[in-house]
Amino acid sequence: MKNWLIVFISSVIVGGTLHAQKAKRPNIILFLVDDMGWQDTSEPFWKEKTPLNKIYRTPSMERLAKEGMKFTNAYAAPVCTPSRVSLMTGMNTGHHGVTNWTSPLLNTPTDQKDDQFETADWNYNGLSPVPGVPYTIYATTFPQLLKDAGYFTVHVGKAHWGSQGTPGANPNNMGFIVNIGGGAAGQEQSYYGEENYGNKPGIYSVRATPGLQDYYGTNTFLTEALTREALKAIETPISRNEPFYLNMAHFALHVPVQPDPRFIEHYKDLDPEEAAYATLIEGMDKSLGDIMDFLKKKGVAENTIIIFMSDNGGLSITNRGGKPNTQNQPLKAGKGSVNEGGIREPMIVKWPGVVRGGTVTNQYVIIEDFFPTILEMAGIKNYKLVQQIDGQSFVPLLKNPNQTQNTRSLIWHIPNKWIKDDAGPGINYYSAIRKGDWKLIYSLRTGKTELYNLKTDIGEEKDLASGNADRCRLLTTELFHQLKEWKAPMPVEKTTGKPLPFPVE
Amino acid sequence: MKNWLIVFISSVIVGGTLHAQKAKRPNIILFLVDDMGWQDTSEPFWKEKTPLNKIYRTPSMERLAKEGMKFTNAYAAPVCTPSRVSLMTGMNTGHHGVTNWTSPLLNTPTDQKDDQFETADWNYNGLSPVPGVPYTIYATTFPQLLKDAGYFTVHVGKAHWGSQGTPGANPNNMGFIVNIGGGAAGQEQSYYGEENYGNKPGIYSVRATPGLQDYYGTNTFLTEALTREALKAIETPISRNEPFYLNMAHFALHVPVQPDPRFIEHYKDLDPEEAAYATLIEGMDKSLGDIMDFLKKKGVAENTIIIFMSDNGGLSITNRGGKPNTQNQPLKAGKGSVNEGGIREPMIVKWPGVVRGGTVTNQYVIIEDFFPTILEMAGIKNYKLVQQIDGQSFVPLLKNPNQTQNTRSLIWHIPNKWIKDDAGPGINYYSAIRKGDWKLIYSLRTGKTELYNLKTDIGEEKDLASGNADRCRLLTTELFHQLKEWKAPMPVEKTTGKPLPFPVE
Incomplete structure (x- = not known):
């Protein structure tokens, strides 16, 4: 076998492989x-x-x-x-x-x-x-x-x-x-x-x-x-x-x-x-x-x-x-x-x-x-x-941008006081969950829940919690079951010196 | 030709080449x-x-x-x-x-x-x-x-x-x-x-x-x-x-x-x-x-x-x-x-x-x-x-550590005031040249030269300038010809506002 042939073949193969690898990355x-x-x-x-x-x-x-x-x-x-x-x-x-x-x-x-x-x-x-x-x-x-x-x-x-x-x-x-x-x-x-x-x-x-x-x-x-x-x-x-x-x-x-x-x-x-x-x-x-x-x-x-x-x-x-x-x-x-x-x-x-x-x-x-x-x-x-x-x-x-997945839940959890009180809604000691178009907000301070439908109310103006007790309960349960499983930090109550218990049933 | 042969050959060649290249660096x-x-x-x-x-x-x-x-x-x-x-x-x-x-x-x-x-x-x-x-x-x-x-x-x-x-x-x-x-x-x-x-x-x-x-x-x-x-x-x-x-x-x-x-x-x-x-x-x-x-x-x-x-x-x-x-x-x-x-x-x-x-x-x-x-x-x-x-x-x-080269000249040039006066010998406004065992030091402030033989006097204690006028002149000339060619900076004289001229003939 001639040397040039070896060189040619090896160049093609290796060059090709490297090129393909690089193109993939x-x-x-x-x-x-x-x-x-x-x-x-x-x-x-x-x-x-x-x-x-x-x-x-x-x-x-x-x-x-x-x-x-x-x-x-x-x-x-x-x-x-x-x-x-x-x-x-x-x-x-x-x-x-x-x-x-x-x-x-x-x-x-x-x-x-x-x-x-x-x-x-x-x-x-x-x-x-x-x-x-x-x-x-x-x-x-x-x-x-x-x-x-x-x-x-x-x-x-x-x-x-x-x-x-x-x-x-x-x-x-x-x-x-x-x-x-x-x-x-x-x-x-x-x-x-x-x-x-x-x-x-x-x-x-x-x-x-x-x-x-x-x-x-x-x-x-x-x-x-x-x-x-x-x-x-x-x-x-x-x-x-x-x-x-x-x-x-x-x-x-x-x-x-x-x-x-x-x-x-x-x-x-x-x-x-x-x-x-x-x-x-x-x-x-x-x-x-x-x-x-x-x-x-x-x-x-x-x-x-x-x-x-x-x-x-x-x-x-x-x-x-x-x-x-x-x-x-x-x-x-x-x-x-x-x-x-x-x-x-x-x-x-x-x-x-x-x-x-x-x-x-x-x-x-x-x-x-x-x-x-x-x-x-x-x-x-x-x-x-x-x-x-x-x-x-x-x-x-x-x-595929048209793919939809509405059963997944996204979670937010801020058991902290980021800034002084009354700076704005949703700030300090809140957890939240979104599932499909629904979003539940839970105040760790008061235990109060809010519920919004983001599809119709992107501005979260209309709290639907009172008319949707079941949905609220389900979302709250899912939210805190997950946070509990994660061992998420919780605010520590001054009265007890202990972390707030997870509000799960 | 079988595929495995191609792969084998190319691996050997390319692997070998890369290895050799790396070993060289x-x-x-x-x-x-x-x-x-x-x-x-x-x-x-x-x-x-x-x-x-x-x-x-x-x-x-x-x-x-x-x-x-x-x-x-x-x-x-x-x-x-x-x-x-x-x-x-x-x-x-x-x-x-x-x-x-x-x-x-x-x-x-x-x-x-x-x-x-x-x-x-x-x-x-x-x-x-x-x-x-x-x-x-x-x-x-x-x-x-x-x-x-x-x-x-x-x-x-x-x-x-x-x-x-x-x-x-x-x-x-x-x-x-x-x-x-x-x-x-x-x-x-x-x-x-x-x-x-x-x-x-x-x-x-x-x-x-x-x-x-x-x-x-x-x-x-x-x-x-x-x-x-x-x-x-x-x-x-x-x-x-x-x-x-x-x-x-x-x-x-x-x-x-x-x-x-x-x-x-x-x-x-x-x-x-x-x-x-x-x-x-x-x-x-x-x-x-x-x-x-x-x-x-x-x-x-x-x-x-x-x-x-x-x-x-x-x-x-x-x-x-x-x-x-x-x-x-x-x-x-x-x-x-x-x-x-x-x-x-x-x-x-x-x-x-x-x-x-x-x-x-x-x-x-x-x-x-x-x-x-x-x-x-x-x-x-x-x-x-x-x-x-x-x-x-x-x-x-x-x-080859035994190689010697005594005709090369090394040059130092500090036309600056690094520190206050009288801090020590050779400090502020000096040029110097070493050639073989000889070293000449030139004061830009005074124009005075010192000459040492480093082989016998590593501590530069015995100034041999007075007995070696020719050597001093040659070394001084070489030093400043080189510095002039390099357009080296020189201290600026307050009396004239101009850089000190290079002391070359």
């Missing part, structure tokens, strides 16, 4: 916005374009929706760490027990003082990739599985999975090869390069964003700096023809709501706080567009999945213009609430070759579903986890 | 210590064990020397950024023009005030990987070339290549895929995890080390935290069978000289400052040992080159015990000085299969030589650079 970008409400976009997620949709400018989201599938009933937890831990672990909030946001400081529950309750026994140090760290949930993260399977994993921006002094504070411990700016902080100290993103003596706090020294003193807005670093980081796997996972987790739109000077003139007619907020949205959207353009330029857009998501509802209590709790209309309330304004998210998935552009699904999904979905997208099967996951892959839905 | 670790003097070790670099060698404990360095080649005449620049930029660019200090340490703050020359001179026109914003940044040297870095060639490049610890607000502040712009803790700062604010390495409101400064949040509040000494992060980072390329370059750049032994509690009991008999310094040394040495153990455990020790080096001489003026300028004996002076104490470094190279263990070379080499050497080690040829390099590969020396 898409790049995946999770574009995760912080505190973005369901209406903080010009892309309508409701049946009609709302007044809020008309205020904001998000052409890149519109473009993404044209190229992908829009989810009108996508959910997260009402506050950020619970959502982010659900995302990383595939577990429901009630199951992983990180039920409130984690302080950057170790062993520091963030709950407000309350007359009736002591702090629940929740995992206030967050998520840990190693066992034995007090007050954490020990779990296997999906980025670790992606990395183990050969993905080049990059985290950029807000992490907020664990407190300082625990392994969970460091994205490099969570399966990320590269970390830009991620740590224990749940928000930025400053969006401004001129302020070194908070790394200045005097204005420095535990919220200062690390790792962006080359932008210090420049007029580079934080959203822009993170985007540039993200593109630089994914250039490595692209140039090596390796699949990558990018966790593009913006600090925007979190308070402090500081205006982005690049866009402020677009919002001259708004009151200053709302105008500033709108510039944060537009800067975030520019980031999305820049990433999409970059993928196209590099020739990998057709093999890259983009998942757009927010981690909780839009803030509707402070630092925003207008009357409180109107910022997510038609949804009720906002961040912190188990009402729709606190948990329903703008979600879009682009998956070239799989998802048909411009499609819409009304099927409900929740943040813990991302875990099995992303692993399925990457073709990773039979993985080993230390935890039981609760999420379900929505890959079938991506392949 | 060694991992490379540069273990770069900060401010470590030639005598800050129990491994003797002189002809005999000195009293200083008897104080310090560096068993890992002894082990490395047994497994590699010891360089007794290895040089760097007298202060850190000049050395680090020479390392990254392959250029001499006088050529790249970063002749003093760079401030973390933009556009801030670090020179002390002087009666005779204004600040020279040096590149006080450091090294830049992109053109057009004021007061920087634009150059191609060798880590970028390694990365481009498929190396997995990791920077850990002190970078100090450029000021905040310039691209050079960020190791990710310098060819590093992963950066842990590197930025514009030239020193740590604190070695203590208990102090969050300086990231605490109140003690925070521009010197706070970023990116180590999971160690905050713990008793993890900075040297230890960086080592653990380094091992985590190189686990990725090891598990993927990719060659890696690790820039393990410790902040130790830089001031503040804070005792490492793990080792303090070994030095009870020393005065507290010297004891603290000795613990920094021992912690650094433990890091080296941990890395060597890790490589062995992972089965890659035999394919990993380790280069041990320091960036300038040991500090001999403040924050150390004993009489000033005795800390590097038998060498004269210390950090900041063009005398041997300021520039001669402890250097060891282990290269399994190439370098014979326990060998010693007395041939002189200098920090800019690392650039072509490391690229040659990695098998990278015909690379394109935007700069002309001055360094020469010492790979031939590694293969």
Whole structure:
């Protein structure tokens, strides 16, 4: 046999195999916005374009929706760490027990003082990739599985999975090869390069964003700096023809709501706080567009999945213009609430070759579903986890947007006092369950239930509990049976010093 | 032809080729210590064990020397950024023009005030990987070339290549895929995890080390935290069978000289400052040992080159015990000085299969030589650079330690006022040249020359200038012809407002 023949044959076979393998492994970008409400976009997620949709400018989201599938009933937890831990672990909030946001400081529950309750026994140090760290949930993260399977994993921006002094504070411990700016902080100290993103003596706090020294003193807005670093980081796997996972987790739109000077003139007619907020949205959207353009330029857009998501509802209590709790209309309330304004998210998935552009699904999904979905997208099967996951892959839905599943129940559980009393409906000490179009809300403080039909009443205005006692009982039972099985933390009654018993029969 | 035959043949060929290719590409670790003097070790670099060698404990360095080649005449620049930029660019200090340490703050020359001179026109914003940044040297870095060639490049610890607000502040712009803790700062604010390495409101400064949040509040000494992060980072390329370059750049032994509690009991008999310094040394040495153990455990020790080096001489003026300028004996002076104490470094190279263990070379080499050497080690040829390099590969020396080359000239040039007057000999406004055993030192302030024969007078005690006018003239001419050709910065005379002319005929 001639040598050239051997070489030729081997090239064809091996080249072919490698190529086929690579083609099977898409790049995946999770574009995760912080505190973005369901209406903080010009892309309508409701049946009609709302007044809020008309205020904001998000052409890149519109473009993404044209190229992908829009989810009108996508959910997260009402506050950020619970959502982010659900995302990383595939577990429901009630199951992983990180039920409130984690302080950057170790062993520091963030709950407000309350007359009736002591702090629940929740995992206030967050998520840990190693066992034995007090007050954490020990779990296997999906980025670790992606990395183990050969993905080049990059985290950029807000992490907020664990407190300082625990392994969970460091994205490099969570399966990320590269970390830009991620740590224990749940928000930025400053969006401004001129302020070194908070790394200045005097204005420095535990919220200062690390790792962006080359932008210090420049007029580079934080959203822009993170985007540039993200593109630089994914250039490595692209140039090596390796699949990558990018966790593009913006600090925007979190308070402090500081205006982005690049866009402020677009919002001259708004009151200053709302105008500033709108510039944060537009800067975030520019980031999305820049990433999409970059993928196209590099020739990998057709093999890259983009998942757009927010981690909780839009803030509707402070630092925003207008009357409180109107910022997510038609949804009720906002961040912190188990009402729709606190948990329903703008979600879009682009998956070239799989998802048909411009499609819409009304099927409900929740943040813990991302875990099995992303692993399925990457073709990773039979993985080993230390935890039981609760999420379900929505890959079938991506392949068929008309698929419906109304028997599944989604659960929310916040046995915490996130903020002072009377901030808005559905905030502090609530559990909730959605099944089909029905949603039951249970006040852990009073034991009162509310029942809404979301199909006819997206604004949760008409409480149907009194006329539907059976349905309420069934949903309440299911809700708390599940939470009991998960050993979910419960508020501790001051009178007894014990956790509130699960209200199950 | 049967299918199994094709598969078999292709596996053999391709498997074999890949294996051979990988075997050709060694991992490379540069273990770069900060401010470590030639005598800050129990491994003797002189002809005999000195009293200083008897104080310090560096068993890992002894082990490395047994497994590699010891360089007794290895040089760097007298202060850190000049050395680090020479390392990254392959250029001499006088050529790249970063002749003093760079401030973390933009556009801030670090020179002390002087009666005779204004600040020279040096590149006080450091090294830049992109053109057009004021007061920087634009150059191609060798880590970028390694990365481009498929190396997995990791920077850990002190970078100090450029000021905040310039691209050079960020190791990710310098060819590093992963950066842990590197930025514009030239020193740590604190070695203590208990102090969050300086990231605490109140003690925070521009010197706070970023990116180590999971160690905050713990008793993890900075040297230890960086080592653990380094091992985590190189686990990725090891598990993927990719060659890696690790820039393990410790902040130790830089001031503040804070005792490492793990080792303090070994030095009870020393005065507290010297004891603290000795613990920094021992912690650094433990890091080296941990890395060597890790490589062995992972089965890659035999394919990993380790280069041990320091960036300038040991500090001999403040924050150390004993009489000033005795800390590097038998060498004269210390950090900041063009005398041997300021520039001669402890250097060891282990290269399994190439370098014979326990060998010693007395041939002189200098920090800019690392650039072509490391690229040659990695098998990278015909690379394109935007700069002309001055360094020469010492790979031939590694293969034959007895090789000598006495016609080459090494040059030092510090047209800066690093520190207040009279701190020690050879400090502030000096140039120097070594050729063979002869070394000429030229004071830019006075025009006075000193001449030493290092073979017979390592301590530079006997100035031979007066009896060797011809030799002095020749060396002075060569020194300043070269500096003139490089357009080296020169101190600006206050009387004329112009740079000092080069003293060439």
